[in-house]
Amino acid sequence: MSKEKQKIFFAGNIKFLRGRKKMSQEALASALGLTRAKIAAIEAGNTKSPQPEDYLNFSDFFKISIDTLLRIDLSKLGELKMRELEGGNDVYLRGGNLRVLAISVDKSNNENVEYVPIKAKAGYMTGYSDPEYIATLPKYSIPNLPTQGTFRIFPSTGDSMLPIPEGSDIVAQYVADWTYLKPDTPCIVILKGQQDFVFKMVTVNPDGIIRLKSLNPIYTPYSVEASDVMEIWRFYAYTSLEFPETQPEMTTVLAAIKELEERISRISKMK
Structure with a gap:
């Protein structure tokens, strides 16, 4: 029984990420020290075996792991997922850029x-x-x-x-x-x-x-x-060492005044 071939999304992802940065192929090539022709070939999928340093350069530039660039179709992710990913919060994908939570354990190997x-x-x-x-x-x-x-x-x-x-x-x-x-x-x-x-x-x-x-x-x-x-x-x-209290009367009054001021400001802007 043959193993199903793993689909690679690297070419499409590079084009997608370049578009998110609103960069031309020329600009991306210049930033990475490559030729525009090579960027075009990679995005078109005509370069079947990019060099290892190419993967590293793209990963470092976009701040996204190589594993993610290869395995995940980024164009299918929602905006929140993409912003988390670009911010280094790769919490839902596997890869070298995965956010690691450090923990400590006791003598029984239970989390502290x-x-x-x-x-x-x-x-x-x-x-x-x-x-x-x-x-x-x-x-x-x-x-x-x-x-x-x-x-x-x-x-x-x-x-x-x-x-x-x-x-x-x-x-x-x-x-x-x-x-x-x-x-x-x-x-x-x-x-x-x-x-x-x-x-x-x-x-x-x-x-x-x-x-x-x-x-x-x-x-x-x-x-x-x-x-x-x-x-x-x-x-x-x-x-807490304190027993919870209801909101002080003055706090409630101040909140009502602030809300009234905001309403007046909105009405003024509408005129």
Whole structure:
């Protein structure tokens, strides 16, 4: 019984990715140090055996793994998947560019629950994928956690998620594929270029835009691109030394005033 031949998507993918960057064959050839004729031949599938350095050059330029360039028809992926892929978040495909989550285990080979203290937040941004760094974090055993999944504890700061008290410790589960999140799922979000985590209600849109909303109505929702997100951890539980309170009366008043101001501004713009 003969083995079914593996289909290769390299030629079509190069043309597709060049189109996403709005580059001509001449421009791509110049960027890679190749001739326009070679780019044309590769995209047409006339070069059956590109040199190994060609695969490396295209992979480095587009920041997508060789395995993905060869095996996956990128033109069939949705915009959110493509933005995640181009941002280095290759969480749904196999390959050299796959995002790796570093974990630590106990003597019984069970995953630890690491705690990321406030003083370690800045270090986490650079060491989150480094097993040696993760091994330095404090570790806890929490009863009744699901046996499947990876959990971590993050300290919350600020009052944007009231009535969850400021300073609570959030137990959260790692989310590998963000597209499965339901709208307004509470999550810890690790953003590129920031020194802090955000704890927000997360909605992942099909166009690759992720909306972040606070429970506290005085804070305005905002959006980020999927490529700006390093990790998402879904809320599981929290611990706090404070007993949750209802919203203070002044907070409610301020929220109503802010909403009224926004309505007046919208009406003014319509005139």
